[in-house]
Amino acid sequence: MDSATSTSVETSTAAASIRRQDLGTAKDDATNGSYGNLICFTCHDYRKQDVWLGLGLYFLIPCFLFIAYLIELYASQKAKISRAQEVKSGGTSSPTPDQQAKFNYTWNIVRALHTINATAVLLITSWTVYFYIYHPLIGTFTEFHVIIVYMKIASYALTNRDLRHAYLHPAKGELAAMPEIYASCPYPDNITMSNLVYFWWAPTLVYQPVYPRTEKTRWIFVLKRLAEASVLSVFIWFCSAQYAAPTLVNSLETIDSLNFVGIIERLLKLSTISLVIWLAGFFALFQSLLNALAEVMCFGDRCFYDDWWNSASLGDYWRLWNKPVYQFMKRHVYSPMVARGYRMGHASIAVFSVSAILHELLVGVPTHNIIGVAALGMMFQLPLIAITQPLQKMKSPTGKLIGNCIFWVSFTILGQPFxxxxxxxxxxxxxxxVGKKRMMDIVKNA
Structure with a gap:
């Protein structure tokens, strides 16, 4: 589970669970530590409009992925015509200045169309969620969906751009850099509806014409993974409603009065249950759901995470815990910038800037509060990486141990709970x- 998603789940569950409960009772229970049974099956205050808009966006969002296919279909037809003309005129493998200018002209048109398409799906969905979907949990899943499709559109466009360049100008070095598996589906044969549909459902954010595949689907394996995800989802809901919600409710007056000692106490208390919820969500998503989806799709590359819990630095954590996003950022943001002469530090800033914007959208839009905390939290990772990176390079295990401790403290206290x-x-x-209390104070003082 993404840290931003985990934050939204805790926030939305708490917000929904107290809508039909007495706030004073919840505060008393949280203060006394005697929570009792706070589970309520009818306390989730969502409107029919939220459900219908959520379902409508669920079906609308993938349509923009198929618009990307039509754009690439147009580009592939242009590429076929150009290739035929070059072969007829006996052109060289290396592009001439005129050929490169022609390629750039076509790419500028294709890039503009892809940019408009990807930006449109992100803006339309975010605008609808922010202004018309009240329930944060429905909004979170909708925003999570659109960000995935947005990244897939970007990868589909950028990868096909490279494949198209290699197709038009098959220089030896460029062809040698292509993975051997690509030979089974060369450009432009990969621009098909079936190829796009597979990428749409494949548990990856980086487009390839072809992926390593397994021979068959093990349905017992799929059922086990789905059972795990179902049980963990119930567990997350129970922990959020029973423990996270009263802790969050009890923190309202503490924050409103700027009681810093009380805020720290609430933060420490929330950190434990927040970590439990995050770990359960992480296992449900990366170990259960993604493996189940990979099995159904016969997707062979199933390295969705590595041992991030042993991270000796914050940089290690961001490289290990979410491999699909890490591979996307490395393939389409970091590596292209380094290849164009930018420093690695500048490329890292660009990666975290993109991630900061997406995190803020994922949390701020569903909660209807774009306050920049998620974005600042992502940018704050850069100095933490700079601090822990020298510790990781120390020869003695002490440095790595200190780096791992810094990671866990920042992860469990300064991250999600805050x-x-x-x-x-x-x-x-x-x-x-809080809003009602302030309104009453204004009325009394008027």
Whole structure:
């Protein structure tokens, strides 16, 4: 589970669970530590409009991926015509200045169309979620879906751009750099509807014409993984409603009065259950759901994460815990910038800047509070990486141990719990008890 998604889940569950419960009772229970049974099956306040808009966007969002296919189909037809003309005129493998200018002209048109398409799906969905979908959990899943499709559109466009260049100007070095597996589906034979549909459902964010495949689907394996995900989903809901919600509710007055000692105490108390929820969500998504989807799709490359819990630095963590996103950023942001002469540090800043924007969209839009905490949290990783990187390079195990401790402290206390507190407070200030209290104070003082 992504840290931003985990924050939204905690915030939305807490917000929904107290809509039909007495806030004073929840505060008393949280203060006394005697929670009792706080599970309520009818306390999730969502509107029919939220459900219908969520379903509508679920079916609308993939349509933009098929628009990307039509754009690439147009580009492939142009490439076939250009290739035929070059072969007829006996052109060289290396592009001439005129050929390169022609390629760049076509790519500028294709890039503009892809940019408009990808930006449109992101803006339309985010605008609809922010202004018309009230329930944060429905909004979170919708925003999560659109960000995945947005990244897939970007990868589909950028990878086909490279394949098209190699097709038009098959220089030896460029052809040698192509993976051997690509030979089974060369450009432009990969521009088909079936190829796109497979990429749409494949558990990856980086487009390839062909992927390593398994021979058959093991349906017992799929059922086991789905059972794991189902049980863990119930567990996450239970922990959020029973433990995270009262802790968040009890923190409202503490934050409103700027009681810093109380805020730290709430933060430490929330950190434990927040970590439990995050770990359960991580296992449900990366170990259960993605493996189940990979098995159904006969997808062979199933390295969705490595041992991030042993990270000796923050840089290690971001490279290991979410391999699909890491591979996307490396393939389409970091490596192209380094290849164009940018410093590795500048490329890293660009990667975290893109990630910061996407994290803020994923948390701020569903909670209707774009306050920049998620974005700043991502940018704050850069100095932490700079601090822990020398520790990782130390020959003695002490350096790595200190780096691992810094990672866990920043991860369990300064990360999700802090963000959950702030976004939940912002939500309550806008829609809940804090906002009502302030309004009453204004009326009394008027």
């Amino acid at each position: 963000a959950a507190l702030l976004y939940f407070y912002a939500w309550q200030a806008k829609y809940g008890s």
